[in-house]
Amino acid sequence: MEILVCVKRVPDTAENEIEVNSDGTDIERDDLVYSVNEWDNYAVEEAIQIKDNVGGSVTVVSVGDEESEEVVRREMAMGADNGILLSDDAFEGSDGKGVASLLKAAVEKGKYDLILTGAQADDGAAQVGGMLAAMLDLPYASLVNKIEMIDDQKIKVGREIEGGNQEMNEIDLPCVLSIQTGINEPRYVGIRGIRKVASVEIPVHGAGDLGVAADSVGDAGAKVKRLDYFMPELGEGAEMLEGSTEEIVEKLIELLKAKGGLK
């Protein structure tokens, strides 16, 4: 099975407190720790497990600036065979459709049976996988939390739906799947693994290499554009308990008693 996994480098929300910068043009980028998007990491792990079971190869592709190379390399340290970076100044400001059209061009440069994305990334849009599938005219399933091989024509996939129920489907290959967290337990990547792939060549493709018109992607091609970041005024919010820890604990216990929180 030839598998392509689309990954994105994002600020790690488990490591950073994300805040709006002083003029609202961006989030505060100073001292941010970046990592691979959580959902994508599950997708790469799933791809590696499939490859280990049925053979084939795993290629990781990312749209981003030069820094995105580090996440491609990290996923190669995990066990992906190849990495590709799609990077060009013209790609900056792409909306979901722009990113999907770049990935489409990358897909068409290879021959893949299975294309995986994360279910969503830092912007919570959950859009690129579905758009990519539609552009390629391939079947699609989102929020996939189980993959079973049937034969080389089709696979069985579980989609996570409301209430934690699972919708089972049969889907024809090739297809595009967006992967939900929890589908597997992504392996740990140690320093040694990173070192092994430190000098592997990761090809970088720009607009010309991909054969996409520069004005069809990036800010120029985007129908959806972010204007600013802000913190909304949302009513009163919580009453914050202040004081020493003992004082806070005491106040909280009173409140819990009053509200029936202590038996």
Added chain:
Amino acid sequence: MAGQIFAYIRFKDGVPDDSALELVAAAKKIAADASVSALVVGSGVDAVCNEVVSSYQEVWKIDSDALAYPNAEMIRKALINILPKDCILLVPHDTFGMDLAPGLSIKMDSAFVADAVDFEGLEGDTLKVIRQEYGGAVTTHVNCDISAGAVINVRPGSFPADESKAAGGAVVDKSGEAGDMAAGRRYLETVAAEVGDVDITKEDVLVSIGRGIEDEDNIEIADDLAEAMGAVVSCSRPIVDAKWLEKSRQVGTSGQTVKPKVYLACGISGSFQHLGGLKGNPFVVAINKNPKAPIFQIADVGIEADILDFLPELTDAISEQ
């Protein structure tokens, strides 16, 4: 202003979801005088059509045995055939909307905005949308060019239901125009979520832990507090993904819907998928080391603290009483 506005109606067992009336309000926020129609797609959908017909100008139905289960891959094909090219389609941003809508926008060659939480007006062909990023930590304004139509996923619960039922519409049967819906993905069955050792949906007091608990070994801190309080431990999704607790303890849209009297959110940021499982207006106490965590916006009482230090202190104080 571009074409008509449509709202996709989600339903279960013949009953429309809450989003059915929320999308009326959402459409009016886009354009107060817009003509808003509903799409009802499935098998045997007359009851659903009748439920929503007074709230929409028209209800377009596609009724087909093949759609007994709402397979988004099939429904997308049908919608491409019936929808006017330049319309605005509103879809709930749930597991079906995420499946259907991004691809539909490509096929209709229209713009796509995901997870809209509010609209700030239409100027010419530019719709200003409000959405969030980083799990709700920051909010953004987004401009969407609707000149060639738009598909917009709207976050469930972000608009109040419009109960006015003032549209008094008619049902239009579009089943004949749906065309060939055969798709490369075929629905097989639905596997029900596993039942666990405790039923958090029946508990009055929940000590709920999130990624802030940091390590599996720290879960006993929450267990100790829950025991002292006579409560039960529940959690957010990352705790289940890490296999530290059973899925049946997860609160949220893809977990359980709970209705406790008191909810202690410990090291939980407050994403909408988590809060979507918290109903019945409980007394919410949030404990988080980040004073700007979104959970403090919905909590009744907030404590800025490291849960690994604070929870044991609380447990000791309660035990001493």
